[in-house]
Amino acid sequence: MTVAADSLQLATELGQLLLQKKWSITTAESCTGGGIGYWLTAVPGSSAYVDRGFITYSNKAKQQLLAVRSATLLQFGAVSEETVREMAQGAAKAAAADVAIAVSGIAGPDGGSAYKPVGTVCxxxxxxxxxxxxxxxxxxxxxxVRQQAINFALKQSIELLTALSN
Incomplete structure (x- = not known):
């Protein structure tokens, strides 16, 4: 199966779970630049569970649109689990959504370090x-890196929603 077919299949499966629960979803994306939202809305009928998403590439956007605390960004950086947790919570609140996916990472080719190498995605x-x-x-x-991050985010959302339902 192609990468695009994988993405569409995952987005379709996630959409079916959301429809069953009558839940809505939003995204807060940095390194994926709206890619998760693209695949979610590629599914016919997705307007039943997608209302809006956020591309928050800069720290300023993360703070203004998602209420990520400056202290979190200073202490842990934009590419950290602490930051994406705040991004997800802020996106869910701002969009009044039941589910939110947040992604921040270093897609490259530059920007990596020994501690956070290129390819690191939270x-x-x-x-x-x-x-x-x-x-x-x-x-x-x-x-x-971006495509792998998109597919992982969709797959992990399916797994988490399924586990929450059991």
Whole structure:
């Protein structure tokens, strides 16, 4: 299966779960630049569960639109589980959504460090009051890192929603 087919399949599956629960979803994206929102809205009928999303590439946007605290950004940086947790909570509140996916990372080719190498991506998830986060380091060029992050975010959302339902 192609990467695009994977993304569409994952977005379709996530949409079905949201429809079953009658829940809405929003995204707060930095390094993926709206890619998760793109795939969510590629699914016919997605307007039943998608109202809005946020592309918050800068720290200023994260603070203004998602209420990420400046202290969090100063202490942990934009690419941190602490920041994406606040991004997810802020997006859910701002969009009045039941579910939020937040992503911040270093897609490259520049910007990495020994502590946070290129390919590092942090994920935050808000699911009806429950907050989770994780981070991974993906291999590949900028586009590959971004696409892997999109698919992981969709897949992880499905897994978290399924676990919450059980």
């Amino acid at each position: 994920f935050g998830f808000y699911l009806a009051g429950h907050v989770a986060s994780s981070h991974l380091v993906f291999a590949g060029d900028r586009q590959q």
